[in-house]
Amino acid sequence: MSAIAAESQPSIASVSAKRHTTLLHRIRKNWWGYVFVSPWVILYIVFGIYPLILSFFLTFFNYSFVNPENRQFVGIGNWVRGIEDPLFWKAIFNIVLNQSVFIFLKNGLGLLIASLLFNIKFGGRLLRTIYFLPVITSTVVLMTIGDNLASPGGPIQKYLIDLHLLDGPFFWKSEETWPMIVIALINTWKWFGISTVILLAGMYSIDARLYEAAAVDGANGWQMFTYITLPTLKPQLFFLLVVDVINGLQMFGEVFSIGFNVYGGINNQALTPVLYLYAQAFDRSNVGFASTLGLLLAYIIAALTFLQFKFFRNNEH
Structure with missing residues (x-):
């Protein structure tokens, strides 16, 4: 040896x-x-x-x-302070509420419009351009427009009052959950074009012979969509989900754009994790605690991303 x-x-x-x-x-x-x-x-x-x-x-x-x-x-x-801080977890809850509405509406609307564009013969390029315009428009501009449209004196509330769906002006910014829901609606308007383009590209990559074979077997449009289109679009939908979760947890400018302070309002109803981190660092000058919140948020994002990848791979097998 x-x-x-x-x-x-x-x-x-x-x-x-x-x-x-x-x-x-x-x-x-x-x-x-x-x-x-x-x-x-x-x-x-x-x-x-x-x-x-x-x-x-x-x-x-x-x-x-x-x-x-x-x-x-x-x-x-x-x-220890960061993990036990109720305001930090309040901010996380606000984002969960916001992203639950946003992800469902953005990707659902993107899937619907992509399906319509996939089946039309003329004007598809023009419509894709129109739907994508909000994506390249400034977030501040769209948030300001959305805020004015949804304000108590704005056209949306006036229209709802005329339809007797509202009894009077609704001051949604002072409500507990409505600020994050309204932000989600405005963000849907801005970002659904991304989902539309990505999902439409995925639809064009599907082999047309699959639809032809399904039609020969007597499948209708809904069955083709359910058993061919949706399963084939899993990678695109998964990509959109991962990106939306990561971007959602980093939300910052949207809250400022509609007039909230660094604490997300009097009752922290629009507080986000990054906004709270910013408030600790630059309003209270707690740089050490703000650094902790930043790394804690990074760990949460990494953990959620890992779980999403693991869930997707398990479903693939």
């Missing part, structure tokens, strides 16, 4: 040295490529990796922009 080990050690060392030489040779051979890539790598380290490490470091301290010299070590105190 010792002889075999003695023979193997030089060979292992030679393989390691060979790999090292090969790596250096590749770097020398392609050094221009590394030169061109290096600015991006440096910027990523400075503005990506370094802030992440610094944020994690600050989670163990009480740190303030007002008095940066007075930094107090608190251990895992900020983590």
Whole structure:
């Protein structure tokens, strides 16, 4: 055994040295490529990796922009405080409510319009352009328009009052759940074009012979949609779901655009996790606690994304 080990050690060392030489040779051979890539790598380290490490470091301290010299070590105190903070979980609940409405309406409307565009013969390109226009329009602009339309003196409420569906002006911003629902409705208007385009592209990738075979077997349009179109669009629907959940948990500008403060109103009815993080960092100057909330939110996003991928893969098998 010792002889075999003695023979193997030089060979292992030679393989390691060979790999090292090969790596250096590749770097020398392609050094221009590394030169061109290096600015991006440096910027990523400075503005990506370094802030992440610094944020994690600050989670163990009480740190303030007002008095940066007075930094107090608190251990895992900020983590415990973040997990037990009712306002943070209130913000999470608001997002769950918002995204439940938004994801259902956005992807449902996108699927409906994509199905209609898939079956029309003329004007499809023009309609796709029209439906996609809100996507490239500023969020602030659309939120301001939506806020004015849904305000107590706006045309939507006047129309509902004329139909006797409302008894009088409805001040939805002061309600507990309506602010997040209205934001979801306006966001649906902005983003359903993305779902339409992605799902329509998925429909065009379906083999037409599947529909022809189903028609020969006597399947109607609804059966073709249920048993051919929807199952084939699972990857696209899954992609949209993952992106919507990630973006939803990072909601920020929409709440500001319709006139709420950094705490989402008097009763925190429009508070979001990122808005609460911003309030802690820049309104209360609790930088250590804000860093903790940011990383806690990142862990929640990562966990939800992992669970979605796991669920999708299990269903695929």
